Amino acid sequence: MNRALWYRRFGQPEAVLSLETAPLATPAAAQVQVQMIAAPINPSDVIPITGAYAHRVQPPRVAGYEGLGRVVATSDALPFSLGQHVLPLRGDGTWQQRLNCSGQWLVAVPEDIADDIALRGYINPLAARLMLRRWPVRDQQIILTAAGSDCARLLGQWALAGGARRVIGLHRAPQHAPRLRRLGIQPLAMHRESEILRLAAQSSLVFDAVGGRLGGALLAALRPCATLISYGLLSGQPLPVTPGDAMAQRFHLRDALAGMSAADWQAEFAALWPLLRRTQLSPLAPFPLSRWREALMLFYQSGRAVKPLLWLA
Numbered sequence: 001m002n003r004a005l006w007y008r009r010f011g012q013p014e015a016v017l018s019l020e021t022a023p024l025a026t027p028a029a030a031q032v033q034v035q036m037i038a039a040p041i042n043p044s045d046v047i048p049i050t051g052a053y054a055h056r057v058q059p060p061r062v063a064g065y066e067g068l069g070r071v072v073a074t075s076d077a078l079p080f081s082l083g084q085h086v087l088p089l090r091g092d093g094t095w096q097q098r099l100n101c102s103g104q105w106l107v108a109v110p111e112d113i114a115d116d117i118a119l120r121g122y123i124n125p126l127a128a129r130l131m132l133r134r135w136p137v138r139d140q141q142i143i144l145t146a147a148g149s150d151c152a153r154l155l156g157q158w159a160l161a162g163g164a165r166r167v168i169g170l171h172r173a174p175q176h177a178p179r180l181r182r183l184g185i186q187p188l189a190m191h192r193e194s195e196i197l198r199l200a201a202q203s204s205l206v207f208d209a210v211g212g213r214l215g216g217a218l219l220a221a222l223r224p225c226a227t228l229i230s231y232g233l234l235s236g237q238p239l240p241v242t243p244g245d246a247m248a249q250r251f252h253l254r255d256a257l258a259g260m261s262a263a264d265w266q267a268e269f270a271a272l273w274p275l276l277r278r279t280q281l282s283p284l285a286p287f288p289l290s291r292w293r294e295a296l297m298l299f300y301q302s303g304r305a306v307k308p309l310l311w312l313a
């Protein structure tokens, strides 16, 4: 029997998620069965439950898009072994104890990668890496919004390692300022509007996960040759675009992966692991699956330094 966090309609996650127990099908020939170990709670997991992406994600679904597991059943035709640590991605939701995953997209975790790195080695790292490849930052001054987030902190660390001249991190909760400073990112509280607009006018790139009023103000303050990359709408409001603004471009991991071959997909992870080994990630706060509501409550806390985690083993 398998326990899984399902949503059968859109709504606030605490209202529509339910922990259900059901038998799991035996894996098909090209599938591997994975016993999950742990999965993080990211905005990328939570926002689709609300219906914000109703055009491409429809219930009923098991929630969760990433996490770490170990192989418990496989066929001789697939290059995986029993007990091997893997990321079961791009298939069924990961907020469950067991799932069957297509061998094509299953990612083997190298033995020297610690579990606390591997379990969040997909959504934010791959998004940050693909964005920095598409919009090079060498010698540029860049601005990150929602700078306390894991994705922004990856963007900031890797932008500096890639030669960015200056990285400014706009944060909401004051607790993020010292953490950002330690990473070499210049913190700036997001209510300091005139300072933000002054710095935006000198910047070439903004990586924006907030949208709404802040995103719109940044877009209006940038020079016409600058670019704002919109990769999230944490404000819950769209990015207002006015004629004459700098260029706004959208990034969504799902679109970036659409045409990617299985070989290129595996190559991305081969390149990500060495990068992740030398990157500072936030501490984790694990909760057993039965205490998923408490994990969600922590997720919603502004200023948290930790990433909540569902412990599934």
Ligand SMILES: NC(=O)c1ccc[n+]([C@@H]2O[C@H](COP(=O)([O-])OP(=O)(O)OC[C@H]3O[C@@H](n4cnc5c(N)ncnc54)[C@H](OP(=O)(O)O)[C@@H]3O)[C@@H](O)[C@H]2O)c1
Binding pocket: 041, 042, 043, 044, 047, 123, 124, 127, 146, 147, 148, 149, 150, 151, 152, 171, 172, 173, 174, 176, 209, 210, 231, 232, 233, 234, 235, 236, 251, 252, 253, 254, 301, 302, 303, 304, 307
């Ligand atoms: N487009 C893509 O393919 C893609 C891929 C990966 C991630 N993302 C996006 O990246 C963003 C961050 O994800 P994550 O997993 O890194 O998040 P996270 O580590 O869970 O952190 C969430 C952060 O969001 C901040 N926040 C929430 N609402 C905010 C608001 N209205 N204004 C300003 N800050 C706000 C919080 O700031 P405080 O603590 O200061 O309150 C918190 O630091 C999300 O929007 C996610 O959807 C997009």
